[in-house]
Amino acid sequence: MTNELLLDVRGLSKSYGDSSHSLKNVAVLNGIDFGVSHNETIGLVGVSGAGKSTIGRIIAGLESADRGSIYYEGQDILRLKGARRKAVTSSIQMIFQDPYESLSPRMTIGQLVAEPLVIQNTYKNNNEQLWKLVSNALSEVSLSPERYMNRYPHELSGGERQRVGLARAFVCNPRLIIADEPTSMLDSSLRLELLDLMDQLRKRHNTSTIFITHDLALTYHFCDRLIVLDRGVIVESGSPKQVIDNPQHPFTQSLISALMELNHL
Known part of the structure; x- marks a missing residue:
């Protein structure tokens, strides 16, 4: 792990049992690797079921991982238990999607x-x-x-x-904020207002942010870097300009096409 990274995720994998019993396990994450630098905001982008919220919940300690490591401030928090993990991760906070249920x-x-x-x-x-x-x-x-x-x-x-x-x-x-679809239940004007406020707060507090969203349009001016997930695998990453203006992977291209169609409705 380099000194530049606040968070370093390596080989993160997670499966859930299949309720239909046709399969023993359904893979949600399959060997996820990425890092977050100090004061950096990254966007985890993908459709519903891509695994982006699962990543956030595992980092926040709300779910367990099957395999992998998550180094936060130099310590693998997946190997820590009880009071020790609580002490190390006390500077990680999460903002949830639904303001009606999270309070x-x-x-x-x-x-x-x-x-x-x-x-x-x-x-x-x-x-x-x-x-x-x-x-x-x-x-x-x-x-x-x-x-x-x-x-x-x-x-x-x-x-x-x-x-x-x-x-x-x-x-x-906090040193790291995990924001899980924080604007999805707000109308368009309130979304931009909330993002602007989040941007002010992260700069004032020198906070790194993982911004989880299915809406690529929100990431362009808010995120420093994008990570695109499809069915538990990272398919593309880069600056918002690189990913949105010049997508390389077919899945990212389909997301951009859908965004363009919506903008022309």
Whole structure:
């Protein structure tokens, strides 16, 4: 692993049992290799079922891998257990696709944003500092602490809830953000607004980002590099300009063609 990489994924493979029993296992990832540099934003692009969300969930510790290694800050986090893994990966945060399901309806917005800090016991003996950080995080995503701190998720719009998700992710000053289709449930104007806000936050916090999406158009100005997946295999990678303007693989070419057709509707 080079010193330039924050994250180095090697030979990552994952299979799931087949519910029809016609096959014992269905491969979702098959030998995935890629790296993420410090302060870099990469886009994992592919259709539904390509394996991109599975990669994010394995890195975040929400799923296990069958084979492979994931080096984060020089340590293979797939080999770490319990408190040790929790300590090493505490600077990895995830933003989920569905703002309606990712926020507990029984917690206030303030409690939801504070939750990552509470889990990490970061400010266990300094309640004043904890709530100051929560207040700052809400302000960063343009949600007034005075107005939103004591409200509940059902009182917020979808765009506001996704801003709460951003505040939760950035409140503990992470080094790596995994954003899993964070704009897919928002309308087009709110998508661009949320991406612009994410861009400001990642630059302010010097954060690397894995942006998982099926929408190539969103990646052009947001990502430094694209990785295109098809059925659990990386078929193409490069800068957004290289991949979108001059796709080499037939699968990528089909994605671009579909995008062009949509733009002409």
